[in-house]
Amino acid sequence: MANTHGFHFFMNPGPTNIPDRILRAMDRATMDFTGAAFKAISDECLAGLQRIFKTEQPILGYAATGHGAWEAALVNLFSPGDKVLIAESGYFSQNWGLRAEAFGLQVETVANDWRRSFDPAKLEAQLREDKAHEIKAVLAVHNETSTGVANPIAAMRKAIDAARHPALFCVDTISSLGSFDFRMDECGVDVVVVGSQKGLMLPTGMSFTGVSAKAIAATAVAKLPRVYWDWRRLLGQGSPQQGYWNGTVPVHFFYGLQEALRMFEEEGLDNVFARHHRLAEATRRAVRTWRQNDGPELFAIDPAGQSDSVTAVLMPEGYDADAMRQICLDKFNVSLGGGLGHLRGKLFRIGHLGDLNEAMVLGALAAVEMALDLTGAPHGKGGVLSAMEYLSTSA
Numbered sequence: 378m379a380n381t382h383g384f385h386f387f388m389n390p391g392p393t394n395i396p397d398r399i400l401r402a403m404d405r406a407t408m409d410f411t412g413a414a415f416k417a418i419s420d421e422c423l424a425g426l427q428r429i430f431k432t433e434q435p436i437l438g439y440a441a442t443g444h445g446a447w448e449a450a451l452v453n454l455f456s457p458g459d460k461v462l463i464a465e466s467g468y469f470s471q472n473w474g475l476r477a478e479a480f481g482l483q484v485e486t487v488a489n490d491w492r493r494s495f496d497p498a499k500l501e502a503q504l505r506e507d508k509a510h511e512i513k514a515v516l517a518v519h520n521e522t523s524t525g526v527a528n529p530i531a532a533m534r535k536a537i538d539a540a541r542h543p544a545l546f547c548v549d550t551i552s553s554l555g556s557f558d559f560r561m562d563e564c565g566v567d568v569v570v571v572g573s574q575k576g577l578m579l580p581t582g583m584s585f586t587g588v589s590a591k592a593i594a595a596t597a598v599a600k601l602p603r604v605y606w607d608w609r610r611l612l613g614q615g616s617p618q619q620g621y622w623n624g625t626v627p628v629h630f631f632y633g634l635q636e637a638l639r640m641f642e643e644e645g646l647d648n649v650f651a652r653h654h655r656l657a658e659a660t661r662r663a664v665r666t667w668r669q670n671d672g673p674e675l676f677a678i679d680p681a682g683q684s685d686s687v688t689a690v691l692m693p694e695g696y697d698a699d700a701m702r703q704i705c706l707d708k709f710n711v712s713l714g715g716g717l718g719h720l721r722g723k724l725f726r727i728g729h730l731g732d733l734n735e736a737m738v739l740g741a742l743a744a745v746e747m748a749l750d751l752t753g754a755p756h757g758k759g760g761v762l763s764a765m766e767y768l769s770t771s772a
């Protein structure tokens with residue numbers, strides 16, 4: 378019988394654990410979303426999000442998951458037949474591209490090994506070849522949730538500039554924003570896409586887009602049809618912030634977001650990033666220990682590209698990652714992420730983002746170590762001990 382006792386450890390890389398403080402903030406009566414009291418809340422939220430995006434440009438919201446915000450970026454920026462360049466990183470970069478294709482865009486890809494951080498030199502070279510500037514935008518994923526590889530957004534911006542290419546730069550920060558450093562304005566990012574359910578610690582169902590002046594100008598000439606997603610409508614009459622919302626505003630999300638942003642302010646963004654780094658490093662140390670005796674290994678090869686929000690772990694050949702995950706869930710009530718696309722069954726993913734502490738991560742690592750024993754997969758012993766040693770000696 379499945380173990381359903383105690384806390385359910387939901388250690389997927391999103392949705393993440395929702396702190397009690399946020400749940401309590403949402404446990405509140407509905408209010409008139411057209412009134413002054415709600416406007417004060419939404420203004421506070423949009424200003425707080427700007428600090429996390431590190432931007433002074435508008436941020437627009439939708440009642441939709443990240444897929445909706447992906448689609449909003451496509452329909453607002455492009456016309457049928459436009460060409461976009463996908464910076465390949467994994468399942469999510471691939472899927473943003475598939476959606477672009479479905480809208481009748483031409484999709485070119487800068488090929489990249491899924492186990493390595495994206496190589497900006499390849500982007501520069503491919504953009505240089507586009508002498509007629511047919512490529513309208515570069516679409517990239519900051520943190521590829523499917524592989525646990527983080528991509529170098531600042532260096533990618535430099536590559537676009539070095540190629541003297543006018544393409545828009547659109548970045549999916551769905552599993553990085555609020556977990557490790559991202560700078561919209563400093564990195565010249567034109568469109569930022571994020572969802573509510575990961576670093577922002579909220580329930581699933583809301584997403585946001587940061588839009589630069591260049592992106593807003595592009596939307597004026599884009600011909601793909603859009604109504605709900607239309608940034609011009611959402612910006613209202615020349616409002617620097619969201620001036621309009623299509624349909625009923627999900628006020629409870631805003632109650633939660635207001636509380637989440639207050640938590641970020643109290644902890645300090647840099648401290649939030651440092652906490653994520655520590656928990657990620659403890660996880661990596663556990664995996665490096667398991668790697669002994671030809672055991673499981675970190676999927677992300679370059680140390681600089683190893684994500685601070687999710688660690689993907691490749692099982693030894695011949696051992697099913699999903700069988701191991703099932704043992705973790707059934708015996709220890711710990712849910713891990715699985716491999717996506719062609720990685721299904723080959724790897725498992727440990728999410729370490731959002732509202733987490735050392736004991737929660739150690740608990741999950743202990744469950745993984747026990748499940749490795751139970752599946753009979755070869756592995757080094759003492760992964761949890763390596764994580765503990767690191768956590769007890771690092772600040």
Ligand code: PLP
Pocket residue numbers: 391442443444445469518520521522523549550551552572
């Ligand atoms: N992009 C990335 C990097 C993701 O991790 C996800 C979901 O995990 C998505 C896009 C899709 O977002 P959603 O599931 O909120 O629609």
